[in-house]
Amino acid sequence: MDMLAVQLKQDTHCTVKDLAIEHGVSARTIARDIALMREQGMQIDADRGRGGGVRLDQNWGVGRMNLAYPEAVDLLISIAVAEQMNSPLFLASLGSVRRQLVASFSPEKRKQVDRLQSRIMIGVTASTYVQASANTPPKRVVQALHQAFVAQEVLAIRYQREDGDVSERDVEPHYLLLKYPIWYVVCFDHLRKAPRTFRCDRILAANMTGARFPLLPKEEFRASFVDNDLSM
Numbered sequence: 001m002d003m004l005a006v007q008l009k010q011d012t013h014c015t016v017k018d019l020a021i022e023h024g025v026s027a028r029t030i031a032r033d034i035a036l037m038r039e040q041g042m043q044i045d046a047d048r049g050r051g052g053g054v055r056l057d058q059n060w061g062v063g064r065m066n067l068a069y070p071e072a073v074d075l076l077i078s079i080a081v082a083e084q085m086n087s088p089l090f091l092a093s094l095g096s097v098r099r100q101l102v103a104s105f106s107p108e109k110r111k112q113v114d115r116l117q118s119r120i121m122i123g124v125t126a127s128t129y130v131q132a133s134a135n136t137p138p139k140r141v142v143q144a145l146h147q148a149f150v151a152q153e154v155l156a157i158r159y160q161r162e163d164g165d166v167s168e169r170d171v172e173p174h175y176l177l178l179k180y181p182i183w184y185v186v187c188f189d190h191l192r193k194a195p196r197t198f199r200c201d202r203i204l205a206a207n208m209t210g211a212r213f214p215l216l217p218k219e220e221f222r223a224s225f226v227d228n229d230l231s232m
Helices: 002-010 015-023 029-038 069-085 096-102 105-116 128-132 140-152 218-227
Strands: 044-046 054-056 120-122 151-160 166-179 180-190 194-199 203-212
Touching: 002 029, 029 044, 069 096, 069 105, 069 120, 069 140, 096 105, 120 180, 128 194, 140 151, 140 166, 140 203, 166 194, 166 218, 180 218, 194 218
Parallel strands: 120 166
Antiparallel strands: 044 054, 151 166, 151 203, 166 180, 180 194
16 A cells, blocks of 8 residues: 555556556455545545546645654754754755654653754864774664763763774763764763763764763863864
8 A cells, every 4th residue: 555655646647447457456456445545644636537547645745754763863963963054055944844843752852852953063174084084883873872962861882992992981972063074972971070072983882871961061061162173
């Protein structure tokens, strides 16, 4: 039935008979599937008379996309980045999309993402030297980092420094910093008991701990922002 819905949306004119032949089923089966699709709320129009056909409204499906919470978080962060970059080409509908996403969250999660944009910083483009050493972080690491960032939850990470040394530490991901194309996470590091900045592509593993942390003001991370040529 999903394939039938896609075809009805793409084709401007399909008769029940033609659909039955193409899908190798009876016209009665196609009619039954169309009836079920209508019951599910799909807007299917029918042209009456000789040569008439059926089609799915071209606008059907807009606003009906169901996202898992991690997917919604990833999309929210992407929207926040685009808004921070202040490009008029991409800002036309982003505010509306963000509001609709946030509205789909529970009241508790709505509060957690309310200040999302102010916690994402855009810095200068990374040097060619830094870009040359960049890697793509594992998807599981990115998802855990995004969720911990939004939920203000302590993250247990395994981190590899530039010299190859690997350490295990618990961090509080307070701010995200993009120095295109490199992402950094500005944290309070429990191991050093001080603010630290970590390159996201050097995080080898990340797991949420369930422990929450209060958001610290940017002034607590002044050194990290100054080092990255960011104004407070």
